[in-house]
Amino acid sequence: MIDDESSDSRTATGKLPSDRRLDGRRMGERTTSGVRAAIRDELATEPADAETNDQPVIQLDHVSLAFDEPVLEDVSFEARKGETLCIVGESGTGKSTALKLILRLLVPEKGSVCIGGKEITGLSFEEALEIRQQMGMVFQGAALFDSMSVFENVAYPLREHTTMNEDEIEQRVREKLQFVDLEPDKVMEQLPAELSGGMRKRVGIARGMANNAEIMLYDEPTSGLDPLTTGTITRLLLKLQRELGVTSVVVSHDIRSVFRMATRIAVLYEHHIVFFGTPEEMAGSDDEYIRTFLGGS
Amino acid sequence: MPAAAPAVPSRTPSHWERFVAASKSRVRNVQDYFALAGRGLGFIFVRPFYGQDWVQQMDEIGVKSLGIVLLTGFFTGMVLALQSSVQLQTFGATMYIGRLVSASMIRELGPVLAGLMVAGRVGSGIAAQLGSMRVTEQIDALNTLGTDPIKKLVTPRVLAALVMLPVLTIINDFIGILGGNLISSAMVGVPTSLYWRTVWDQIANDGFTLRVIPIDFVQGITKPFVFGGIISITACYFGLNTTGGTEGVGQSTTRTVVVSSILILIIDYFLTQILLSVLGP
Numbered sequence: 004m005i006d007d008e009s010s011d012s013r014t015a016t017g018k019l020p021s022d023r024r025l026d027g028r029r030m031g032e033r034t035t036s037g038v039r040a041a042i043r044d045e046l047a048t049e050p051a052d053a054e055t056n057d058q059p060v061i062q063l064d065h066v067s068l069a070f071d072e073p074v075l076e077d078v079s080f081e082a083r084k085g086e087t088l089c090i091v092g093e094s095g096t097g098k099s100t101a102l103k104l105i106l107r108l109l110v111p112e113k114g115s116v117c118i119g120g121k122e123i124t125g126l127s128f129e130e131a132l133e134i135r136q137q138m139g140m141v142f143q144g145a146a147l148f149d150s151m152s153v154f155e156n157v158a159y160p161l162r163e164h165t166t167m168n169e170d171e172i173e174q175r176v177r178e179k180l181q182f183v184d185l186e187p188d189k190v191m192e193q194l195p196a197e198l199s200g201g202m203r204k205r206v207g208i209a210r211g212m213a214n215n216a217e218i219m220l221y222d223e224p225t226s227g228l229d230p231l232t233t234g235t236i237t238r239l240l241l242k243l244q245r246e247l248g249v250t251s252v253v254v255s256h257d258i259r260s261v262f263r264m265a266t267r268i269a270v271l272y273e274h275h276i277v278f279f280g281t282p283e284e285m286a287g288s289d290d291e292y293i294r295t296f297l298g299g300s
Numbered sequence: 301m302p303a304a305a306p307a308v309p310s311r312t313p314s315h316w317e318r319f320v321a322a323s324k325s326r327v328r329n330v331q332d333y334f335a336l337a338g339r340g341l342g343f344i345f346v347r348p349f350y351g352q353d354w355v356q357q358m359d360e361i362g363v364k365s366l367g368i369v370l371l372t373g374f375f376t377g378m379v380l381a382l383q384s385s386v387q388l389q390t391f392g393a394t395m396y397i398g399r400l401v402s403a404s405m406i407r408e409l410g411p412v413l414a415g416l417m418v419a420g421r422v423g424s425g426i427a428a429q430l431g432s433m434r435v436t437e438q439i440d441a442l443n444t445l446g447t448d449p450i451k452k453l454v455t456p457r458v459l460a461a462l463v464m465l466p467v468l469t470i471i472n473d474f475i476g477i478l479g480g481n482l483i484s485s486a487m488v489g490v491p492t493s494l495y496w497r498t499v500w501d502q503i504a505n506d507g508f509t510l511r512v513i514p515i516d517f518v519q520g521i522t523k524p525f526v527f528g529g530i531i532s533i534t535a536c537y538f539g540l541n542t543t544g545g546t547e548g549v550g551q552s553t554t555r556t557v558v559v560s561s562i563l564i565l566i567i568d569y570f571l572t573q574i575l576l577s578v579l580g581p
Contacts, residue, residue, distance in 0.1 A: 136446040159445060210445075
């Protein structure tokens with residue numbers, strides 16, 4: 004939720020080429036009733052600059068899934084190339100499950116999931132492993148392998164799925180660590196347990212993108228982080244979208260970060276999609292639940 | 301908002317329904333256990349081979365368990381010799397002490413004790429490690445990085461246990477017989493040369509398979525091979541199916557040690573029956 008208290012994040016939001024983000028200080032100065040108008044104003048000044056085309060890279064079509072109880076019901080959304088789709092909603096509404104469906108860690112009971120135009124629900128386990136190599140996933144707790152150094156963690160997908168030699172692997176690892184604003188010489192030999200939460204998240208992003216993945220998936224990338232680090236991670240996600248044209252799906256609670264990076268937003272409520280559209284449309288929505296969710300009513 | 305589903309009056313499931321549900325769940329667990337065993341063993345022959353992980357696990361399961369196995373083997377051999385000497389003295393047959401110690405160690409105590417020790421030390425370690433990896437999403441991370449967790453984590457551990465348990469058992473047997481030698485020569489007065497001759501008599505007396513392999517050895521090596529499989533697969537099964545955070549990791553560890561120890565003792569009996577009927581007494 005938008006939080007008037009977290010005004011310190013202004014120091015972490017200084018260098019973006021675009022001002023589409025909502026600056027923490029300015030947010031803090033506004034009353035909650037004015038937030039939606041503010042969002043609309045900011046979004047109107049600069050439209051999303053991602054290179055998108057009409058071909059959906061990720062498409063969920065009328066997907067339903069239940070374990071003992073329903074998890075997702077008749078859920079449909081899509082993300083086009085270069086787009087950043089954010090899935091928001093309260094806890095336990097099936098947001099992370101949607102990511103697992105995209106990764107084909109789960110198979111829907113009804114509906115279809117297509118990646119790059121290819122239906123993945125009927126794939127064998129081995130075929131699914133291949134599909135997953137096109138994607139990078141950043142977990143909520145980073146999920147770095149405890150027993151491996153930072154270097155080995157980032158090098159892992161390269162060792163598994165490429166024929167790169169050691170020099171090429173080291174060069175790639177350095178490049179990815181630099182991209183996520185870490186100093187390779189400082190962190191490469193450290194173990195994940197020696198890193199701070201924000202650094203672990205960044206190493207997780209570096210590992211996710213090591214294979215030059217075209218699709219990046221993030222599960223709560225900013226949860227449990229202080230406002231400064233939240234700003235840094237959000238900026239990093241935007242950098243990935245803008246410089247590398249990566250298609251991203253972000254699951255988040257953090258509505259402020261979502262408005263900074265999303266080209267489209269899907270809102271899940273009680274296992275259904277209750278809103279799917281651009282941030283502008285969301286900011287202008289008269290739907291009572293959306294207004295409540297934005298803290299504007 | 302979607303239309304609400306028609307209200308179904310909630311009722312407590314009957315005892316029979318609960319029994320059926322619990323039984324189904326148990327059967328599913330057994331099915332999953334064997335599916336994991338099948339895949340874990342099947343991947344031994346499928347590329348990529350994680351040779352480095354295998355060697356690392358051999359060190360973890362084998363080399364690092366050596367101390368505990370040496371200690372238990374040595375003292376078990378000593379106590380066997382001590383107890384046997386008291387009984388054998390009644391019949392004036394203390395010279396057969398070597399036969400008794402070697403038969404007990406090679407056929408039964410060596411494999412079972414090594415199995416139980418490794419179940420406690422290694423089984424719990426594997427369950428805790430894989431359980432922690434499960435609750436911190438590292439298993440999901442392996443999956444998303446295009447690696448089959450069973451191939452990467454289960455197969456090297458199973459393979460290492462299948463190789464190292466027989467090796468540990470052989471060492472355990474030898475050190476146990478050596479412990480018996482120490483007691484029989486120091487406290488019972490049986491000379492070392494006589495002790496070792498009776499040990500060999502016992503081994504040779506039971507006959508040979510393929511003319512050169514003593515039947516005692518076949519029994520003594522088959523059992524730890526099976527126990528190695530039981531320990532590693534049980535530990536991996538409970539580790540990979542951990543739920544409920546750190547508390548779940550603790551439960552998986554306990555279950556692994558309890559279940560694998562019980563399985564070792566039960567399967568030991570049936571395996572002995574089978575081996576005796578196949579190989580003769």
